[in-house]
Amino acid sequence: MWRVSRQDDETAFTTLMRRWHPPILRLCTRMIGDPHRAEDLAQETFSRVFTQRTKYQPERRFSTWLWRIALNLCYDELRAPRRREEPWLGSEDETGDPTFVSSGLSPDRQAARVEEDRLVQQALAALPDTYRSVLILRHYQDLKFREIAEILEIPEGTVKSRMVEGLNQLSRRLHAALEISPSDHIGLGNPPSPANRPNQKAIL
Secondary structure (H helix, E strand, O other): HHHHHHHHHHHHHHHHHHHHHHHHHHHHHHHHHHHHHHHHHHHHHHHHHOHHHHOOOOOOHHHHHHHHHHHHHHHHHHOOOOOOOOOOEEEEEEOOOOEEEOOOHHHHHHHHHHOOOOOOOOHHHHOHHHHHHHHHHHHHHHOHHHHHHHOOOOOOHHHHHHHHHHHHHHHHHHHHHHOOOOOOOOOOOOOOOOOOOOOOOOOO
């Protein structure tokens, strides 16, 4: 990024895009629930990185700056006075693009996975932006609390409290959608064993 900001190095910029486009696309897709618009926002993120390259501060982490640009674009999109499309019905591959086929799964399990992804996306979309962004950065981008605090420019303790409340709200919405007993636990990335709960769908 130093070469991009100081030397207008297009080769270096291409290298950055190749490295960071997949995670930025995943973030935008999860934040707004529309894979086609998410691709536009991912492209706009890198466009802004280049147009604002002289504002980059080398002593600060590039990834923090990049995540913040992408999140702000997602916030603007979510608050825009236009009709929101329905969330996609598939799951994501490693590029962040939606896919309706999961290799190695039976047709019944593929259909169940599509429905589970749809329910999770709907539950995430219903959360306030402050909780949704923390959950996505933590569970889908695997960032540390410290890193999330830097991106959002809030104290680390606030990140943790938003995480707890966000998980509580998400769990309540999923319990209602799946008609599960409130005593059953749903977590992101740690689904309960189907053998122990035969009537409960594994969410992720």
